[in-house]
Structures are given as structure tokens and as C-alpha cells.
Amino acid sequence: MACSGGGGHGQPSSAILSPVTPGSLSTSRTRAHSICMVSDFFYPNMGGVESHIYQLSQCLIERGHKVIIVTHAYGNRKGIRYLTNGLKVYYLPLKVMYNQSTATTLFHSLPLLRYIFVRERVTIIHSHSSFSAMAHDALFHAKTMGLQTVFTDHSLFGFADVSSVLTNKLLTVSLCDTNHIICVSYTSKENTVLRAALNPEIVSVIPNAVDPTDFTPDPFRRHDSVITIVVVSRLVYRKGTDLLSGIIPELCQKYPDLNFIIGGEGPKRIILEEVRERYQLHDRVRLLGALEHKDVRNVLVQGHIFLNTSLTEAFCMAIVEAASCGLQVVSTRVGGIPEVLPEDLIILCEPSVKSLCKGLEKAILQQKSGALPAPENIHNIVKTFYTWRNVAERTEKVYERVSGEAVLPMDKRLDRLISHCGPVTGYIFAFLAVLDYLLLVFLRWMTPDSIIDVAMDATGPSGAWTHQNPDTTQRVENDEVLDTPR
Numbered sequence: 001m002a003c004s005g006g007g008g009h010g011q012p013s014s015a016i017l018s019p020v021t022p023g024s025l026s027t028s029r030t031r032a033h034s035i036c037m038v039s040d041f042f043y044p045n046m047g048g049v050e051s052h053i054y055q056l057s058q059c060l061i062e063r064g065h066k067v068i069i070v071t072h073a074y075g076n077r078k079g080i081r082y083l084t085n086g087l088k089v090y091y092l093p094l095k096v097m098y099n100q101s102t103a104t105t106l107f108h109s110l111p112l113l114r115y116i117f118v119r120e121r122v123t124i125i126h127s128h129s130s131f132s133a134m135a136h137d138a139l140f141h142a143k144t145m146g147l148q149t150v151f152t153d154h155s156l157f158g159f160a161d162v163s164s165v166l167t168n169k170l171l172t173v174s175l176c177d178t179n180h181i182i183c184v185s186y187t188s189k190e191n192t193v194l195r196a197a198l199n200p201e202i203v204s205v206i207p208n209a210v211d212p213t214d215f216t217p218d219p220f221r222r223h224d225s226v227i228t229i230v231v232v233s234r235l236v237y238r239k240g241t242d243l244l245s246g247i248i249p250e251l252c253q254k255y256p257d258l259n260f261i262i263g264g265e266g267p268k269r270i271i272l273e274e275v276r277e278r279y280q281l282h283d284r285v286r287l288l289g290a291l292e293h294k295d296v297r298n299v300l301v302q303g304h305i306f307l308n309t310s311l312t313e314a315f316c317m318a319i320v321e322a323a324s325c326g327l328q329v330v331s332t333r334v335g336g337i338p339e340v341l342p343e344d345l346i347i348l349c350e351p352s353v354k355s356l357c358k359g360l361e362k363a364i365l366q367q368k369s370g371a372l373p374a375p376e377n378i379h380n381i382v383k384t385f386y387t388w389r390n391v392a393e394r395t396e397k398v399y400e401r402v403s404g405e406a407v408l409p410m411d412k413r414l415d416r417l418i419s420h421c422g423p424v425t426g427y428i429f430a431f432l433a434v435l436d437y438l439l440l441v442f443l444r445w446m447t448p449d450s451i452i453d454v455a456m457d458a459t460g461p462s463g464a465w466t467h468q469n470p471d472t473t474q475r476v477e478n479d480e481v482l483d484t485p486r
Contacts (some may be wrong), residue, residue: 032461033399034066034121038138039128040101042071046293048317049129049154052208059392061085066460068120072102072134086458086465090116104133106140106432110439113141118452124399126150130167136174143177143413144436148402151175152182153192156314156335168195173429176420177413179402182206185336188314206394210320212383217326217375218301226257227364230303232296232318235266240309240332245271246353249279251360263299265290300325305363311351313337323382326375330359345378410437
């Protein structure tokens with residue numbers, strides 16, 4: 001269930017991410033906010049960003065805020081849907097371009113987003129993920145409409161290849177006049193500040209979290225006659241699948257009582273299938289394919305050791321989930337991973353086959369000698385580290401800060417774009433900002449804000465869901481269309 005667990009204040013020094021960095025943030029909530037989460041990535045698509053948006057929204061609803069989510073349509077899932085606790089989701093009919101991200105011409109989304117923002121009386125736009133075109137569109141339009149904006153960056157980028165250069169330039173434009181930015185680790189903060197040329201004072205570090213009730217150990221599900229290494233990851237280059245293909249034959253040859261369980265799907269799966277075929281490891285390497293989030297725990301509890309071979313990672317939720325299930329974690333020392341778990345719960349290695357094999361052998365010897373802590377003890381430690389209630393409290397402080405800030409008027413916004421984004425990019429996007437403003441004026445003339453119906457609040461101080469279901473405690477997911485866009 002969302003928002004379960006404690007307050008998350010018992011972290012060891014090696015695992016804790018300090019409170020929101022700007023010292024001026026208030027320590028208590030003084031008002032309820034109307035928040036719109038925007039991203040291309042949401043349910044039924046499953047992943048770290050999707051889970052973060054859903055769990056954070058549930059905890060903010062619990063704390064008395066109104067929260068809605070805007071994403072693009074997934075198949076037949078269009079219009080408005082209500083999820084647990086009255087969480088309203090707008091599935092907009094926008095064309096998907098690549099990897100579940102929508103195509104953007106910047107202006108085509110303004111009529112829809114403006115109508116939603118006005119109809120729901122939104123005061124804060126919270127966009128998620130650098131990969132989401134809709135998130136960038138929402139930031140751009142929200143600033144044109146004079147709304148406060150917050151952005152959460154979930155990824156790390158390089159600085160050398162063409163795609164990174166283009167993405168970083170887009171991020172510079174999107175974030176140059178965004179009120180506040182949230183990163184999930186200090187490494188991620190440093191990366192984002194450098195990529196977007198930001199003032200570090202407007203960037204906070206708030207980690208991801210895990211629902212400990214969803215990831216509990218079950219030692220009876222694993223066989224102690226063999227040692228099982230579990231990998232749950234997308235099988236893509238960035239996740240180090242090529243390293244995994246080198247590790248499997250080397251360790252299987254050295255340890256006859258060693259098995260691998262690999263969950264996940266991706267273009268690199270063919271490499272693992274070739275390794276399994278070449279070394280005749282069909283009975284020792286299980287490829288499970290794509291997993292639904294509800295099935296991840298049942299896979300994790302079958303193992304003794306969790307292996308993460310990522311080449312870049314901002315936070316890595318997978319290692320927290322694995323540790324919560326009582327597994328010893330072996331991971332590459334990249335990105336924000338060294339900040340996530342204390343040293344006694346993770347073995348950090350360089351991103352090479354030799355180093356990872358050495359780390360795994362250390363974990364195997366500890367397992368055989370009985371030196372590893374009991375799974376229940378690991379779970380009890382990890383469940384105090386990162387909880388969604390703690391994440392919601394810290395995000396709420398960011399909302400308090402930005403709600404008191406002034407939104408830049410158009411003339412100062414244009415000056416900021418030109419001065420911050422360079423003489424070419426700055427003038428181009430300043431021109432687009434003017435066009436966006438003129439289109440907004442036209443839309444307001446065609447359909448004034450005053451005649452747009454105000455939507456009934458499902459959540460928030462006067463939420464209909466809360467009043468109609470005051471005693472509802474079980475998790476309900478209603479996939480029926482309860483409302484339709486007007």
C-alpha cells in the first residue's frame with residue numbers, strides 16, 4: 001500500500017541523503033496545494049519514474065493536497081481515469097514518437113494543457129524526467145500562464161555524444177526559469193547543475209523510496225543447496241548487459257552450485273541467449289523476460305545475491321528493493337549508487353567483468369561461510385532508509401518555497417532565455433515564447449477562463465472521494481472511466 005512505513009529519519013551516514021538543501025525552506029505546511037504531475041511515463045507503463053509519480057502522489061493526497069496526473073494515452077486508455085484514493089489521471093490523445101515519449105511541436109499541446117490547468121485550478125506544475133517531451137512542454141506553457149513550476153530529474157547524462165549535447169541544451173532552456181529542481185542523489189544534482197548551467201541553490205536532493213511492505217524477505221522461497229544470483233533490469237547497453245554476458249560463463253565454470261535468474265527485456269537479450277547456448281547453461285541461467293512490478297518481489301526472494309551491472313545510474317531503485325528483500329547487493333560503483341546503501345549492505349565494484357566477478361566471489365564466500373546477515377535483519381535496516389512519506393514531506397517543503405516566489409513576467413523571461421541559453425538558442429526560444437504567449441491570448445479570447453467548468457475535486461481539502469469514502473483503507477484501482485473531458 002502506498003505511503004506505508006515510518007518517517008525515514010533513521011538512516012546511517014553512508015546512506016542518508018540530507019534534507020532539502022536550500023536552508024530557507026519552511027519546516028511545516030501552511031496551506032494545501034493544487035499540484036499537477038506531468039510526464040510521458042505513467043501506468044500502465046512500469047518503471048522507476050512511473051512508480052515515483054504514483055507513490056509521491058498518493059502520499060501528497062494523504063497529506064491533504066489536491067493532485068492530478070497528466071500523461072499521454074496508452075492504447076485504449078484515454079480520457080480521464082481514477083486510481084487509488086481518487087487520484088485523477090488525464091490520458092491525452094497525443095502521438096507517441098519514441099520510447100513512450102510524445103512527439104512535440106511545442107504548440108499543439110497548449111490548448112489541452114491550458115484547459116486542464118484552468119479546469120483543475122492548478123497552482124504548481126511538477127514535471128518529471130528529462131526524456132519526457134510532455135514534461136518540457138508543460139514547463140514551457142506553465143511559465144507562459146504564470147504558474148509555479150518544479151522539475152524532478154531522474155537520469156544522468158554525458159556531455160560528449162550528440163544526443164547528450166542536444167538534450168542538455170533542451171534542459172538548459174526548460175530549466176533556466178523553472179522555480180525549483182529536484183534531483184534524486186548528489187551525483188545527479190552535480191550532473192544536472194553542470195548540464196543546465198543552474199544555480200545550485202535552486203536544486204534540492206530528495207531521493208527515491210521503496211514501499212517496504214511490497215518488498216519483504218521470504219527465505220523459504222530460495223534453495224540453500226545452490227547459490228542464486230538475481231538480476232532484474234532492462235537488457236540494454238546502459239544497464240551493463242554486455243558485462244553480464246562476460247560474468248555468467250566465468251562464474252558458472254568456477255562454481256558448479258551457482259545459478260542465475262535474470263528478469264527483464266530489451267535488445268541485449270539476444271546476447272544472453274547466445275551465451276547460454278554456447279556454454280550449455282540452460283539449466284543454470286533462467287531468462288524470465290519482462291516482469292510486471294507486482295512480480296518483482298517474487299523473483300527477488302528466490303535469490304541470495306542481487307547483481308547490478310549499470311554503467312550509469314542516478315539512484316537505482318532496484319538495489320534498494322533487493323536489499324529490502326534481504327539480498328546481498330553487488331553493484332558497479334557508478335553515478336549515485338555509492339550514496340544509496342551503507343557499506344555493509346553493498347559490495348561496490350568497478351564497471352568491468354574482472355572487478356564484478358571479484359565482488360561476486362566475495363559475496364559467494366560470505367554466503368557459504370554464513371557471514372551474511374539474515375534477510376529479515378537486512379530488511380529491518382533498509383525499511384528505515386527511504387520511505388515515501390519522508391519523500392512527500394520534503395517535496396512539500398519545495399512546494400511551500402516555490403508557492404511564495406514570483407513568476408517572471410514575459411519581458412524578464414525573454415531576457416533570461418537570451419542571456420542564459422546563448423545568442424542562437426536563446427533568441428530562438430525567446431521567439432517561441434512570444435508565439436506561445438500570443439497563442440495563449442488567442443485561446444483565452446476564444447474560450448475565456450471564466451467559462452471553463454471547474455472540475456469536481458476528487459482529492460484535496462474538499463475532495464469528493466474523501467467525503468464519500470472516509471473509511472476506505474484498502475487499495476482500490478478503478479479502471480473504469482468515471483469522468484470525461486469536456
